[in-house]
Amino acid sequence: MTRRVSILAYCLAIGLVLLGLQSWGIAVGRIERHVIAGIEDRTGLKITSLERAEIALLPLPRVELSQVAFAQHDGMLAGKAVQLKARARLLPLLVGRLSFDRIDLISPEIDIAVAGTEDDLTEWLATPLAYLTGLQNQSRIVIIGGSVFARARGEIRTILRDINLIVDEREPQEPIAAGGTVNWRGVATDVNLLWPTAGEQARLSFSATSALMNLRFDGTRSGLSWPVYNGQLSLSTRSLPELFGWFGETPRLAATIGQLNLTAEAQVKGSEISLSNASAILDGDRLDGAITLGKAGPRWSLSGTLAGAALDLGRLYGRLDLPKPARSEAGPTPLEFEAWTAHDIDLRVSVDAARLGGGARVTEVATQLLVKKGRFEAGLLRAAAYGGSAKGRLLASTAPTGVEVRLQANLDRINLAQGVADLPGLPRLSGSGNLQLALDGTGTTAEEVVASLTGKASIALRQGELGGFAFLDLLRRAERSPMAALREWRQGKTAFDSAGATATIANGTATITDAQMAGPTYRLTLAGQASLPESWIEMSGQLNQANGSLTVPLVLSGPLDAPSLAPDVDALLRPAGSTQPTLLTR
Structure with missing residues (x-):
């Protein structure tokens, strides 16, 4: 090759490189159909409009669409993005075939149609999971600085903001793998998901980590028509009431628990979660047993049997915002009984030793909590206390005149001298004996109940x-x-x-x-x-x-x-x- 030819070849190569590095703007009408079709094939989203398209060949072939709008074919998912970037594979391009291995959505706003009007997380996730599961040739999808609006009957039910999420490329029948960060209701959360799309016995995992909780589930899914999920569940939170509030729930009795660490073998079937070999640590007190959580309509139900070495019942009771009679200059204190009985509970807890309000200690304790619509019952079924025994029961139920309250307590052969160290507020009284108490009252406020006690x-x-x-x-x-x-x-x-x-x-x-x-x-x-x-x-x-x-x-x-x-x-x-x-x- 002569010197002149070499110089011409080098100039031509440099020119080609410069041209490849240059983005070429082309009119919408001149974008080849197979470019849009390639994006639709790898995302399942139909491009409905765009303002500008650019193509660059080097360093890797790529297409950039500006102010692009898109929609799923069935209309369940639609949105718009400031920019859509699609990176093409080089080898298929050399043989005349266009295929994208990565598609970025820059600052997208995505609308998802969800079923029902309840604030149900499973309903919110159903549509995007169904969309991803239905993809046959999925590229890696990257969402940068996005927002998702879940709508039911035209009304926004929830919003995910500041989404930075990667959905990995996969072939048909392979599981969906996604991870990133989202901001939901003002709390930034790291999420990771492995979701099966096929197979009778398929592995799945999910984790969510935020300032409010650390949740992880690892297990398998069996069945397709009526799936059942089995695996190991772990949940920790600094405050159970704050965590419930984040999900839009405000159960009154959740206020009794502050920090919670829970591990269990879990089975999720329909709207019911069964936890076996469960270990719950409530502010340092450990309880082991079995728990079942379900939902029928708007009412959640909780049932279970737990046992442990020690439990501070006084601390749990002290956190409850129980209605108390106000002073004469203050207004009446409503009982808000519907809020106290908004969920069904059947819980039995037994511990070797417990601390009651005021510092009293009891051993061999068995307690029960039963809550149904219009009925609230808490009972100390048995306890050994200071050489004797103790029992108690509080029952409240709806009545024509308001709420009917019954209180019963029985202390048998109690030696008061043994309780002086635990109860400094107790009058300086010793001796052994019995105490019996039975009270009934009715009213719509705490003041009315106390004034009617008999x-x-x-x-x-x-x-x-x-x-x-x-x-x-x-x-x-x-x-x-x-x-x-x-x-x-x-x-x-x-x-x-x-x-x-x-x-x-x-x-x-x-x-x-x-x-x-x-x-x-x-x-x-x-x-x-x-x-x-x-x-x-x-x-x-x-x-x-x-x-x-x-x-x-x-x-x-x-x-x-x-x-x-x-x-x-x-x-x-x-x-x-x-x-x-x-x-x-x-």
Whole structure:
């Protein structure tokens, strides 16, 4: 080859390279049909309009369409993109065949038609999965900075924003593999999906990681007409109420749980999820067992049996926003009973040890929670507590006059001295005995229920001590000088052989007629009333020497949670001219 020919060849090669690197704009009418057909074949999307098309040959052959609109043939999926880039394979192009191995959608806005009007994640995913499954020759599809609008009957049900997603290239019958990031309801989430398109026994996996949760499922799908999914499920969240709120659910009882870590062998069949060999860690407390979650119409149902070594029931109860009677200057507190019974629950939990509200500890605990439409029942079926046993039940159900509430509690052979360390707020009281409580009330607000309470309550103790009250010192002082009885006497303690009280409650008022405490040398009796709506107690009584020679009148009054017991000054001081001006005698 002569020098002149070499120079001409090099110039021609450089020219071809420069021409190949240059994008060539061509009119829409002159785009060959097989270019658009190639894109449609590899995406399943029909190009309905575009503003401009460009073709570049080097470094790799590619087509760029600007302001392009597209739609699936059945109209279930449609959208538009600022730009569509299709990268062609070089070898097929050399033999005159156009085939694209990658198609990028730049800033697309995609509309997906979904069935129904419920905020159901499975319905939202059904259309895009059906679209991808139906593709016979799929290129790698890349979505950059996109948005997806799920619509039902023309109404937007949900929006995915900031989508950066890659759907891998695949052949027919191969599974769909996709991964990337999306922003749903303000939370950025990393997602990865392996979804089978064929086969009776096919592997699948799904994971979603965000600031609210870490979810992963690995398993298999069996069956095509009625698929069943089996595999290993793991879920962790910093706050279960926040996670439910992200999905648009606000179950009241979910507020009891904060941090949750769950692992289980899962089976998904229709609208039911069955979890076996489940291990749930609730704020550090582990429970093992089986759980079933299902949905019938708008109502979710949860059932299961769980067991563990320890559980803080007091913490769970404390997180509930239970309706409480407001102060007189505040407005009424609605019960919102429909919200409390919006989902069906049948849950049984047994633990070796549990902590109740206030710090009380119990062992060998069995609990039950039953919730149906118009009915709420929570029960402490059994528990061993401080040498005795404890049981309790709360039942609420709809009634013509509002909500009917029933409360029952039974403590048998409880040794109070064993609970002093756990219950510092308990009056300094020791001894062993029983407590029984049965209350019924009805109303539309918490105030109405408390004001209508009717029932009975009783407590009986024996062989104990009452701290903070020196009744024997009070009697001795009053015997020497009645005025001395008015001095400070709340020091020391008083032993008793028996103590007890019985109350009859009617319309929110408790009447106590036979409260008493007795020891070898004294006897204390009290009688009066307590207003449950006002949380106030007023009682009067007498402290007597055993021989009946001396009586000191007493008054018990104040808030129910902290009443004050003191000598009755008005009764102690007689009118002038009395032979014993400062002492009442029999």
